[in-house]
Amino acid sequence: MFNKLKQVFSNVINKFSEVLTTKELSYDEFNEVFQEFEVELLEADVAYDVVQVIKDSLAKEIVGSRIGRFSNTSEYVRTAFFKTLEEILKKGCYKGDLISEIKNSQKPYVMVFMGVNGVGKTTTIAKVAYFLKTNNLSSVVIASDTFRAGAQEQLEIHSKRLNIPFIGGKYRSDPAAVAKDGITYASKNNIDVALVDTAGRMHTDVDLMNEIKKIIRVVKPNMKVLILDALTGNDALNQASWFDKYVGVDTVILTKLDADVKGGTALSIIVSLGKPIIFLGVGQRYDDLIPYNPEILLKRMIA
Ligand SMILES: Nc1nc2c(ncn2[C@@H]2O[C@H](COP(=O)(O)OP(=O)(O)OP(=O)(O)O)[C@@H](O)[C@H]2O)c(=O)[nH]1
Ligand SMILES: [Mg+2]
CATH class of the missing domain: 3.40.50.300 (P-loop containing nucleotide triphosphate hydrolases)
Known part of the structure; x- marks a missing residue:
């Protein structure tokens, strides 16, 4: 269950952690990094529209983010990605109890x-x-x-x-x-x-x-x-x-x-x-x- 997706998500987190350790990303740079994951997400059966939703939401968290020299970049990216997906998945929630x-x-x-x-x-x-x-x-x-x-x-x-x-x-x-x-x-x-x-x-x-x-x-x-x-x-x-x-x-x-x-x-x-x-x-x-x-x-x- 979710095996392939889990692997791609982990790749996304690792890659952005690596990149953000060295510099702040512009939107174009973000896009360039994300591009390789677009294919991986499609291969994991994520619908094209949904890949775009993930991309746009993640961009909001990542583009222009300044990570302190001593902070834990991978923890930062993981949290940002978690938040991104949580926002998206919240749309499916039943409001009542x-x-x-x-x-x-x-x-x-x-x-x-x-x-x-x-x-x-x-x-x-x-x-x-x-x-x-x-x-x-x-x-x-x-x-x-x-x-x-x-x-x-x-x-x-x-x-x-x-x-x-x-x-x-x-x-x-x-x-x-x-x-x-x-x-x-x-x-x-x-x-x-x-x-x-x-x-x-x-x-x-x-x-x-x-x-x-x-x-x-x-x-x-x-x-x-x-x-x-x-x-x-x-x-x-x-x-x-x-x-x-x-x-x-x-x-x-x-x-x-x-x-x-x-x-x-x-x-x-x-x-x-x-x-x-x-x-x-x-x-x-x-x-x-x-x-x-x-x-x-x-x-x-x-x-
Ligand atoms: N792996 C898995 N199998 C499930 C799950 N839910 C149902 N199944 C299986 O799907 C098959 C069909 O389940 P049913 O409950 O008979 O489906 P149904 O919609 O009532 O079928 P019809 O009444 O013929 O339309 C059964 O073999 C179930 O055990 C699930 O969450 N996971
Ligand atoms: Mg039945």
Whole structure:
């Protein structure tokens, strides 16, 4: 995870430390030094636009900086670079606090999870249920995927392992009706959160997008969560804009960061998305879900 990116970032820090020890840099000199890293960043799958954002932000910190003869240049550059990336990554932060929002809302707080096929919706719901449990909040998982073979059973197995209630429906039955049943169950049983799983759908499939629209209309969720797979690259941004257009996306969970060896794809999605990210999926275990936090990310990106 982030291996290649980490290496490039470390190269950037070393190079600028070396150069700044001898002199102050003009903008043109900065550009010249940065140029070789532009290619390295692109090779680490960082999108071109994002490379430019990093470059411009870093220039603000570095150009014209006078480093005292006795100060630690590499520490200075490392801190400047850390600050630069932190500013950029802060754009992805969710401004609220999910736990207190749930506590302050009427029960159940409803979250609908949507996204294209195989991005990790069902697995992520199980992880979120686990996260809620560790925060002393009860939840019910609702299998509104009445389409894919095995989808009901998949979520039910998670519910048994996590020891939380499961509400499902017959195959081919109306997913909106199943969701409604689950929410009614949660209301009657005083459950804090209703987690609604939906079938994977291509963002370009009009019929299936209308179906999710109906689920949202019937369920009126507190939060519409789009699941994006970090490995999808640029298409993740496409998916986000289509789902946003049809039903509105409140927050995003980016999955499979652990499988993004280079790291640039994940970074690019985070920077370009323009939607708050609540969690990052970093593996297949229930506790492989981390609340989105620039500092934690940076600790993994910068040695
Ligand atoms: N490495 C890794 N694998 C993940 C992560 N999240 C999900 N997966 C895997 O991705 C695969 C698909 O996950 P599902 O949860 O079934 O995806 P889905 O979006 O519900 O799929 P459909 O319902 O078929 O659209 C499974 O093998 C999961 O274990 C993650 O953060 N890291
Ligand atoms: Mg699923």
